[in-house]
Amino acid sequence: xxxxxxxxxxxxTVTGKKLTVTCSQNMNHxxxxxxxxxxxxxxxxxxxxxxxxxxxxxxxxxxxxxxxKEKRNFPLILESPSPNQTSLYFCAxxxxxxxxxxxxxxxxxxxxxTVL
Amino acid sequence: xxxxxxxxxxxxxxxxxxxxxxxxxxxxxFYALHWYRWETAKSPEALFVMTLNGDEKKKGRISATLNTKxxxxxxxxxxxxxxxxxxxxxxxxxxxxxxxxxxxGTRLQVTL
Numbered sequence: 001x002x003x004x005x006x007x008x009x010x011x012x013t014v015t016g017k018k019l020t021v022t023c024s025q026n027m028n029h030x031x032x033x034x035x036x037x038x039x040x041x042x043x044x045x046x047x048x049x050x051x052x053x054x055x056x057x058x059x060x061x062x063x064x065x066x067x068x069k070e071k072r073n074f075p076l077i078l079e080s081p082s083p084n085q086t087s088l089y090f091c092a093x094x095x096x097x098x099x100x101x102x103x104x105x106x107x108x109x110x111x112x113x114t115v116l
Numbered sequence: 117x118x119x120x121x122x123x124x125x126x127x128x129x130x131x132x133x134x135x136x137x138x139x140x141x142x143x144x145x146f147y148a149l150h151w152y153r154w155e156t157a158k159s160p161e162a163l164f165v166m167t168l169n170g171d172e173k174k175k176g177r178i179s180a181t182l183n184t185k186x187x188x189x190x191x192x193x194x195x196x197x198x199x200x201x202x203x204x205x206x207x208x209x210x211x212x213x214x215x216x217x218x219x220x221g222t223r224l225q226v227t228l
Contacts, residue, residue, distance in 0.1 A: 029169070040220060042218040043160075045216070045217075090159060090160070103165070104162030106162070
């Protein structure tokens with residue numbers, strides 16, 4: 001089944017404890033992206049990647065890192081989480097770079113993160 | 117950052133009613149407009165991607181129109197059913213930026 005998976009789905013952690021949220025897609029998509037969803041703010045893009053080893057900042061990248069060593073995986077790293085990073089996180093992928101064609105994005109199931 | 121706005125914020129209709137809601141976006145350097153359907157406890161699911169002024173797209177009872185000159189898109193649902201209850205998100209992309217800017221969504225509730 002074609003899908004985007006994220007792990008963990010739920011995580012409660014403490015300030016300063018490094019964590020990684022994994023994202024994987026099995027559709028051979030080139031483009032992958034991370035968003036956070038906060039009440040009243042809509043989905044905001046954190047980072048995106050147009051292909052392996054190509055990543056770029058979105059609108060709210062502060063406090064996050066990403067890597068794209070393989071096409072299928074795009075982990076989101078919080079080196080030193082803080083309470084303002086408590087949010088619902090979505091990973092998404094699409095067949096190609098959004099600039100080249102407007103393929104729809106496929107979203108993962110979401111990761112609800114709480115930082116105490 | 118672009119300002120994408122959706123109205124109304126929420127909507128409550130009866131089964132069988134037809135309804136519509138609006139997505140407004142800055143019209144300069146416009147490239148594409150996406151609509152997504154987002155059910156509670158699930159992930160957003162793509163409905164339409166629209167790029168041309170005057171575009172109309174349809175999927176079953178749901179359709180959308182696009183006006184890029186004035187910067188708005190309408191989503192229509194004909195004969196609403198309880199399973200249509202969800203939040204409907206729109207997102208626009210401008211210029212060469214490889215990213216989408218999302219609105220905050222319209223939350224639709226359809227009751228029997």
